[in-house]
Amino acid sequence: MFSDEVLRKAEEMEQEWKKRAEEQQRQSGQTLKPGKTMSGFELKPMYTPLDIKDMPFEDIGLPGAYPYTRSSSSLHYQIEPLMMQQGYGFNTPEETRQRRDFLQRVGFRRRVGREGDEASLKCVIDLPTQWGLDPDEPAAAGKVGGDGISFSNLDDFRLLFDGLDLQNTLISVGCSSNLISLVSLFATYVTDIRKEDLAKTKQVCINMYHNGWGQRDHSGYLPENALKLSVEVIKWHLENVPATFMAMDHGYDVAEAGATPVLEIAFAIAHVTEVMEACVKAGLDPNKVASIISGHPHLSLRIFETVAKLRAWRRVWAKVMKERFGCTDPHALGHHYYTGQTAGVELPAVEVYSNIIRVTIMAMAGLLADIEGMWTSSFDEALSIPTEEAVQLSVRTQQILVEETDVSYVTDPFGGSYFMESLTNRMEEETLKVLKKMDDLGGYRKCWESGWMRGQVERACNERLRKIDTGELIKVGLNKYRVEDFSPYKAFPRQTNEGEKRIIERVKNYRAKRDQAKTDKALASVKAAADRIVKYWPESSGELHRACVEAAKAGATAGEMGRIFRETFGYGYFSG
Amino acid sequence: MDTTGRKIRVLLSKCVQDGHESALRYIAQTMRDAGMEVIYMRHELIGDVIKTASEEDVDVIGLQYFGAGLMYEVPTLMNMLKERKMDDIKVVLGGTITPDEKKTLKEMGVAEVFLPSQGRVIDIPDVIKGLVG
Numbered sequence: 001m002f003s004d005e006v007l008r009k010a011e012e013m014e015q016e017w018k019k020r021a022e023e024q025q026r027q028s029g030q031t032l033k034p035g036k037t038m039s040g041f042e043l044k045p046m047y048t049p050l051d052i053k054d055m056p057f058e059d060i061g062l063p064g065a066y067p068y069t070r071s072s073s074s075l076h077y078q079i080e081p082l083m084m085q086q087g088y089g090f091n092t093p094e095e096t097r098q099r100r101d102f103l104q105r106v107g108f109r110r111r112v113g114r115e116g117d118e119a120s121l122k123c124v125i126d127l128p129t130q131w132g133l134d135p136d137e138p139a140a141a142g143k144v145g146g147d148g149i150s151f152s153n154l155d156d157f158r159l160l161f162d163g164l165d166l167q168n169t170l171i172s173v174g175c176s177s178n179l180i181s182l183v184s185l186f187a188t189y190v191t192d193i194r195k196e197d198l199a200k201t202k203q204v205c206i207n208m209y210h211n212g213w214g215q216r217d218h219s220g221y222l223p224e225n226a227l228k229l230s231v232e233v234i235k236w237h238l239e240n241v242p243a244t245f246m247a248m249d250h251g252y253d254v255a256e257a258g259a260t261p262v263l264e265i266a267f268a269i270a271h272v273t274e275v276m277e278a279c280v281k282a283g284l285d286p287n288k289v290a291s292i293i294s295g296h297p298h299l300s301l302r303i304f305e306t307v308a309k310l311r312a313w314r315r316v317w318a319k320v321m322k323e324r325f326g327c328t329d330p331h332a333l334g335h336h337y338y339t340g341q342t343a344g345v346e347l348p349a350v351e352v353y354s355n356i357i358r359v360t361i362m363a364m365a366g367l368l369a370d371i372e373g374m375w376t377s378s379f380d381e382a383l384s385i386p387t388e389e390a391v392q393l394s395v396r397t398q399q400i401l402v403e404e405t406d407v408s409y410v411t412d413p414f415g416g417s418y419f420m421e422s423l424t425n426r427m428e429e430e431t432l433k434v435l436k437k438m439d440d441l442g443g444y445r446k447c448w449e450s451g452w453m454r455g456q457v458e459r460a461c462n463e464r465l466r467k468i469d470t471g472e473l474i475k476v477g478l479n480k481y482r483v484e485d486f487s488p489y490k491a492f493p494r495q496t497n498e499g500e501k502r503i504i505e506r507v508k509n510y511r512a513k514r515d516q517a518k519t520d521k522a523l524a525s526v527k528a529a530a531d532r533i534v535k536y537w538p539e540s541s542g543e544l545h546r547a548c549v550e551a552a553k554a555g556a557t558a559g560e561m562g563r564i565f566r567e568t569f570g571y572g573y574f575s576g
Numbered sequence: 577m578d579t580t581g582r583k584i585r586v587l588l589s590k591c592v593q594d595g596h597e598s599a600l601r602y603i604a605q606t607m608r609d610a611g612m613e614v615i616y617m618r619h620e621l622i623g624d625v626i627k628t629a630s631e632e633d634v635d636v637i638g639l640q641y642f643g644a645g646l647m648y649e650v651p652t653l654m655n656m657l658k659e660r661k662m663d664d665i666k667v668v669l670g671g672t673i674t675p676d677e678k679k680t681l682k683e684m685g686v687a688e689v690f691l692p693s694q695g696r697v698i699d700i701p702d703v704i705k706g707l708v709g
Contacts, residue, residue: 126644127591127593127594127643127644127645128593130593131593138621139593139620139621141648142644142645142646142647142648142649142652143591143593143643143644143645143648144644145644146643146644146645147642147643147644216595216597217595217596217597217601217618218595219592219593253595256598257597257598258598345598348692348693348695349672349691349692349693349695350693350695382672382692383672383674383692384672384674458601461598461601461602462601462602462605465598465599465602465697466602468695469696469697469698470698475695478695479695479696482695488674488675488693491674494646494647494674494677495644497648
């Protein structure tokens with residue numbers, strides 16, 4: 001990238017700089033302590049052309065061109081403002097709808113500043129719903145609506161979605177272990193109750209069947225079955241809701257569980273690679289699959305490491321999709337981060353207003369890395385469901401960054417920086433090393449089943465927490481400058497059991513008024529399709545999701561379908 | 577170790593539905609480093625905890641709540657411990673719990689509640705040793 005002449009001069013200048021730096025240390029009596037990345041390698045105090053002398057210019061490239069280091073689009077924020085991707089939800093559909101309407105009032109939109117858009121409605125769902133339990137199951141007791149919204153039937157969906165402009169609202173109805181049932185209920189709501197074209201809805205699908213519990217402490221189905229379910233979701237959406245994006249190149253949760261940035265990229269890519277291979281077996285076109293898979297990365301307070309991570313991740317993605325899967329479509333090769341999410345682990349539960357500053361810094365890192373969409377955390381999320389004040393501020397953070405500052409004028413402003421390019425290269429190298437190691441260990445599935453991935457995450461996590469305990473890693477207000485007499489923040493109140501009673505009553509009424517024989521027959525078809533997924537895959541691929549949509553039309557609840565999934569696909573812990 | 581030279585036995589659990597793991601796992605490591613025996617489980621129903629506590633003859637039950645279930649499961653657990661005359665076991669809690677809730681929970685007989693603002697896990701083993709004596 002540089003002429004011999006430039007490199008010779010740079011070498012001379014760096015030698016002179018070193019002498020001056022040593023002299024400065026001698027005179028000041030201060031010794032240089034090199035900065036260290038969260039991924040574990042040291043940084044130099046300054047960078048020169050020598051640090052990137054061997055890299056081809058094409059690896060930096062330009063926005064919107066292979067290998068997409070700088071951005072997946074030629075023009076980005078200049079014409080397509082940042083997508084607002086906060087999820088929310090608590091208690092029952094009634095309370096969550098009120099929160100949605102509040103967010104709409106404060107200018108929360110699908111894209112920042114687009115008045116024609118509606119507030120996105122990405123539902124954070126409660127633990128029983130995630131698990132595929134209807135609210136009246138014994139294991140749901142006391143947890144209904146606690147950590148998210150509870151819903152299980154079409155009457156719940158009506159309360160949440162009636163009156164909303166479905167064509168202009170970005171919607172996500174679920175995640176985790178009962179995704180297919182919830183998506184099937186929503187599809188039925190759109191086609192049978194609203195009488196609208198499902199293909200015109202815009203959905204985010206958090207397809208984590210094959211990702212969640214290999215890497216962190218989350219229950220799931222046996223790995224081989226989980227993989228088939230991930231493919232099932234992709235196939236059904238490609239056929240029925242093509243504008244969906246699959247948030248499954250997912251690093252956020254494992255990073256929250258403690259993975260370093262390098263592990264985050266490697267595990268996400270390894271997971272997507274295995275799902276893509278299964279999709280190919282099921283007859284899907286890798287260009288189409290890769291085009292709808294979107295990233296959900298972790299944005300941390302390590303600004304430069306976050307930016308380098310996202311640049312390296314795009315480059316590794318492009319190379320894997322081209323070299324391993326033969327993708328040629330720019331949408332498949334250029335990786336989109338539809339939900340960069342600011343790190344929850346960076347937000348301590350003391351002096352919580354300080355977290356507004358932390359979230360702003362993390363959001364800034366995401367913008368500087370040219371992510372497509374962002375979820376800014378609420379400052380009080382370490383304590384409770386966020387208050388209205390807190391979610392309003394998280395919306396304001398995005399609006400101020402996008403509309404009051406100059407960050408959206410120029411794409412990838414760090415592009416070409418000796419430091420940023422060098423750091424990006426190093427993140428890529430370290431990621432490829434982990435991917436090679438995982439290949440040597442037998443691939444993603446083996447690394448899951450042996451517990452290798454979980455072990456890596458646990459080690460990194462305990463090391464980080466120990467450093468916070470000992471003060472080596474500073475958290476201002478928590479382990480430094482701590483004042484014990486701070487006044488406690490008035491957190492959002494915990495849900496009472498009134499909502500739980502209300503939603504249990506609703507699901508019971510729903511079951512009472514349906515044609516039971518019809519529901520039973522449809523659920524028997526779900527069971528038959530589920531058995532066929534286990535025994536006759538990939539020939540049976542696609543049957544189960546269709547059967548679930550039919551069951552939703554026949555009055556089945558999410559938990560009734562969820563029970564079949566748990567019984568058929570082997571549910572529990574199997575993360576080594 | 578307690579006064580008889582037996583290692584303090586702690587049962588740590590969280591609801592099986594809850595994916596938050598790093599804090600409890602780190603606490604488990606910290607307690608092991610402090611010489612305690614740690615039994616780590618995930619419960620589907622709170623009664624599962626009683627069963628394991630009894631089988632493992634533990635001194636302490638530590639539960640994590642990052643959200644739902646706290647004000648249902650803990651009162652249920654405390655009642656079950658009383659009914660089975662197992663209330664010599666000390667119950668400690670941690671997670672997203674408010675100071676007001678801490679007061680209520682201690683009135684129910686919970687031995688200690690670690691609030692999210694506490695910030696230092698490294699001190700927890702000493703608190704546990706103090707409780708078990």
